[in-house]
Every structure is written in C-alpha cells, then in structure tokens.
Amino acid sequence: MPRICITCVKEPHLKKLVLSDGDNGECSLCHSYSQSIDSECNEFFQLTKALVRLHYSEWDYNHHLGGDSYEGLFYGDENIFFDQGNLSDEKYEDFVLSITEGEVYEDYNKGVSIFSGYSNGDQNMPLKSIKTDLDEKLLQISKRLKNENYFLLENEVKDILKKYADIALCELQTTDPLYRARIGYKDKKKNYEFGIEAEYHYAPYISHDIGAPPPNLASNGRVNRPGVSFLYCATDKYTAISEVRPHPGDIVSLGKFYLTREARAFDLSDSKFLDFYFTDEKLDQYKPLNTLGVFLNRTIPPSERIFYSITQLVSDCIRQLGFDGVLFNSSVGTGKNIVLFDKNIVDEVANQAEIVVINNVKYEYRSKTMIKKDGSYE
Numbered sequence: 001m002p003r004i005c006i007t008c009v010k011e012p013h014l015k016k017l018v019l020s021d022g023d024n025g026e027c028s029l030c031h032s033y034s035q036s037i038d039s040e041c042n043e044f045f046q047l048t049k050a051l052v053r054l055h056y057s058e059w060d061y062n063h064h065l066g067g068d069s070y071e072g073l074f075y076g077d078e079n080i081f082f083d084q085g086n087l088s089d090e091k092y093e094d095f096v097l098s099i100t101e102g103e104v105y106e107d108y109n110k111g112v113s114i115f116s117g118y119s120n121g122d123q124n125m126p127l128k129s130i131k132t133d134l135d136e137k138l139l140q141i142s143k144r145l146k147n148e149n150y151f152l153l154e155n156e157v158k159d160i161l162k163k164y165a166d167i168a169l170c171e172l173q174t175t176d177p178l179y180r181a182r183i184g185y186k187d188k189k190k191n192y193e194f195g196i197e198a199e200y201h202y203a204p205y206i207s208h209d210i211g212a213p214p215p216n217l218a219s220n221g222r223v224n225r226p227g228v229s230f231l232y233c234a235t236d237k238y239t240a241i242s243e244v245r246p247h248p249g250d251i252v253s254l255g256k257f258y259l260t261r262e263a264r265a266f267d268l269s270d271s272k273f274l275d276f277y278f279t280d281e282k283l284d285q286y287k288p289l290n291t292l293g294v295f296l297n298r299t300i301p302p303s304e305r306i307f308y309s310i311t312q313l314v315s316d317c318i319r320q321l322g323f324d325g326v327l328f329n330s331s332v333g334t335g336k337n338i339v340l341f342d343k344n345i346v347d348e349v350a351n352q353a354e355i356v357v358i359n360n361v362k363y364e365y366r367s368k369t370m371i372k373k374d375g376s377y378e
Contacts, residue, residue, distance in 0.1 A: 002028040002098070004044075005036040008083050013273055017047055020274075029087055029095060040098060042111075048081065048099055049112040050277035055080065058116060058126040065126055070114060071100045109281045130283060135291040142295070142310040150313045157317045161266070164289050167275050170267040170327055178233035178257040178338060178346065179240035182210055185251050185355060204253035204353040211255075212343040222296070222308055223315040223326060223339040230325075231343040233257060237354075239333025246358045254354040257346040263324035268293040269336050270329060296328040315339070 005027035006018045022037035037044055052061070052073060059065040061073055074081055074096045084092050104114040116124040138160065141153055161168075187203040204210070212218075212231040224230045234240035237254060246252050270293060276286035295311050318326050325340040340346065371377045 001038045002040055002095070003036040004029055004039040004082070004095070005032055005034045007032065007034065008085070009081070010079075010083050011051055011081050013051060013270075013277075014044075014047060014081065016271075016274060017043060029091065030085065039095065045099065045102055046112050046279075047274075047277045049104075049114055050273075050283060051081065052114060053112060053127060053283060054130045054273065057129040057132070058114075060129075062115060062126070070104070071096055074099070106280065109279050111279055112277070112283065113280055130286065130290060131294075133287060134294060135288040138288060138291045138295070141313075145309045145313065150309065150316070153313060154317055154320070157313055158321060160288055161292075161314075161317055161321060164272075165266075165321060167272055168267045168289065169323075170265045172259055172263040172265050172325070172327075172338070174259045174262060176235075176259075177349075178235070178259070179237050180210055180231070180233050180255045180257065181240040181244045182253050182255075183244050183246050183250050185253055202251060202355040204255070204355045206253075206255065206348065206350045206353050210253055210353070211348065220308060222300070222311050225312050229343065231340040231346065233338045233340065233346075234330065234333060234335055235338065236333070236335040239330045239335035239337070241356065241358075242333035243330060243337065245332070246361070248358050248360050250358045252356050252358060254356060256349045256352045256354075258349065260345055260347055263340065263345060264322070265325045265327040265338060266318045266321075266323045268296045268326060268328040293328060296326070297331055299331040 003025050004018070006015055006022070008027055008029045009015055009018060018035055018037045021041075021043055022035050024033065025036045026033050027036050028039065052070075056073065058067070060067045061070045063069055073079065075084070082092075082095070103111065105117055106113045113127075116127050118124060137156075141156060144153060182205050184205065185202045186205050186209060188200045190200050191198040212229045215227050215229045218224060218227055218229040220226045221230070221232070223232070232243070234243060240254060241252055244252065268289070270290075272289060273286065276282040276289075292314055295314060298307070300307050315326055319341050324342065324345065325338055327336055327338050330337050369377075
C-alpha cells in the first residue's frame with residue numbers, strides 16, 4: 001500500500017492524523033522510514049478533502065465558477081498540503097491523482113463532497129470555505145448585543161456551548177509552562193569598569209508587576225469586561241511577546257508560570273477540527289464551534305474594542321459552565337493563548353523571568369477592494 005510520511009505532509013491537521021493513526025513505515029514519496037500512514041485509507045482521503053473545504057471556497061478551485069482546477073491546489077508555492085520537495089513530477093502527479101480522482105460527491109452522512117453539484121438541473125449554491133462560513137444564529141446574537149444586555153443572551157449561548165463541552169475540553173497540565181509578557185522592566189543599571197561604559201543590566205517585572213492586574217485596574221479585554229481581572233497567558237515565549245505588540249527596540253519582561261493544579265479549558269482553537277472532518281454532516285456540525293473560534297481569534301484593533309462584547313459574553317458563559325479558562329489561537333503568534341479566570345491557580349517561577357529586546361517586527365498585509373472614483377463599489 002502507498003504511504004506518506006509526516007515530513008511529506010505540510011498541513012498541521014494532516015500531520016496530527018499521521019501521528020495519531022500512522023506507524024513506522026517506508027514513505028512512498030521520499031522513501032524515508034518514519035512515522036507514516038496509508039495514503040489511500042479513507043481517513044486520509046476524507047481529511048484531505050475536508051481541509052480543501054476548510055481553507056478554500058468552491059469558486060477558488062471549480063473552473064466552471066472561474067476558479068483554478070481542484071488538482072491545482074496541490075501544486076506550486078501556495079500548496080499548503082504536501083511537500084513536493086525533490087520528488088519527480090511523475091511520482092508526485094500519481095500521488096495527487098490518487099486523491100483528486102477519488103469520489104468528489106459523497107452522501108451527506110458518509111463522506112466529504114468537494115463540489116456542490118446540481119439539483120433538478122440547477123447549480124446548487126457553491127460551497128463556501130468553512131473558515132468563512134459562519135453560523136447565522138451566533139452572528140445574530142453578536143448583532144443583538146448592540147441593543148440587548150449581554151445577560152439576556154447568556155442562556156442561548158450556553159445552550160450552544162453545552163453541545164461542544166466534551167469535545168472542546170482541554171486538560172491543562174501542571175507540567176506545561178505558561179508565559180506572560182509585559183513591555184518594560186523594573187530597573188536598569190549600567191556597570192562602569194576602568195572608565196569604560198558597559199551595557200545596561202535589567203531587572204524584569206516579576207510578581208504582581210507581571211501577573212494579572214487587580215480588578216480596579218483591569219481594562220476592557222478580549223475575554224474580560226472592565227473591572228474583571230483574568231490572567232492572559234500563552235503557550236510559548238514568542239506568542240506571549242507578540243501579544244503585547246512591542247516595537248523594535250522595546251525591552252520586554254517575560255514571566256514563566258505553572259499551574260498549581262490541573263485546569264479545564266474550553267478549546268476554541270482549530271485543533272478540534274479533527275473531530276469533525278469525516279462527513280459533510282459533521283462539517284456542518286462544526287460550524288458553530290468554528291464561529292466561536294473565529295470570534296475569539298479575530299484581530300481587533302484598539303479603536304474597535306466594542307466588538308469584544310461577543311467574546312466577553314462567550315467567555316462568561318464558558319466560566320459559568322465550570323471551565324477554568326479558554327484557549328484559542330493567537331492572531332499574532334505561532335502558539336495559543338490561554339486565559340485563566342482565576343489568577344490564583346498559577347505560580348510564577350520568578351527566578352526564570354527573562355528580559356528580551358525586540359530586534360524587528362514583521363507585518364503582513366493584503367489589498368482591500370476600493371470605492372471607485374465615481375463612487376460605485378460593486
């Protein structure tokens with residue numbers, strides 16, 4: 001049977017499948033003997049199609065709708081799925097064809113469809129990418145917050161959250177470090193030897209200076225309301241530093257923390273996609289959970305923090321369901337954010353606090369459509 005190894009897959013969800021369902025074997029593409037999976041097994045096939053659905057809308061790859069070909073998604077610099085590397089074109093093409101020549105129309109509860117197809121001779125509504133196809137009920141709740149008090153909507157949100165409470169549960173361990181950053185430092189001193197000026201030495205913020213602020217100083221946040229103090233942490237140093245948005249040349253204090261007990265976090269990162277990739281029916285069930293994650297992960301500039309109202313409502317409801325915190329992807333770092341509702345369940349490792357200086361900051365941008373000179377915008 002043909003196999004593909006963890007090195008030859010690029011997309012993170014595919015890597016997780018190879019790790020969880022694969023074993024040691026020879027990769028048919030690169031011939032390395034490592035963790036690999038049968039590339040013709042149904043799990044690999046359905047997940048690959050589900051990831052096409054996750055990342056792309058049908059009009060991106062259906063040439064009848066103006067897109068490129070389905071096969072084209074697996075080639076070129078923008079191929080997010082597999083590493084063509086030094087493989088021969090023929091060998092890689094055979095591998096891609098083993099996927100794209102498979103079933104593209106599946107029964108709703110038996111597999112994942114790539115194309116929407118036709119009904120009674122008419123084109124069905126093209127499939128929108130799962131990432132952008134948000135749950136209408138949650139969108140309406142978000143809009144209602146403009147005119148209704150949040151506590152009047154809590155029961156509706158909790159009813160949605162309860163459906164995913166078991167799947168979204170993430171057990172945080174006492175052995176996993178958490179990191180928190182703050183721009184600045186407690187003190188700095190410069191050493192002079194033989195009249196020569198040496199570099200500065202810094203004392204980082206520690207204790208209450210790096211921890212969660214007291215409630216009377218807690219400002220409006222993505223998860224907390226003004227006057228409510230939660231502890232915002234990250235799973236790695238880079239993400240913690242990125243989350244405070246430092247400028248080049250800034251000195252940043254970095255604190256390290258450990259949980260004093262195991263904690264229950266509601267996971268709104270995209271890691272739970274692997275519980276829903278099997279069929280079109282499951283992908284539809286994933287939509288509300290994905291929408292909650294989109295709300296939490298959305299990049300919101302300081303000038304538009306009014307949009308925190310929906311994420312604060314969701315977090316309040318998660319807390320009321322007995323969770324210790326919420327976990328979600330970082331919009332600026334490579335790791336994940338963890339917000340704990342009780343700062344007292346962590347201990348700081350003060351003797352492992354660090355001071356770093358920011359060398360550079362990289363920005364990514366994309367063009368937006370513009371209003372034309374005549375005022376039209378269609």
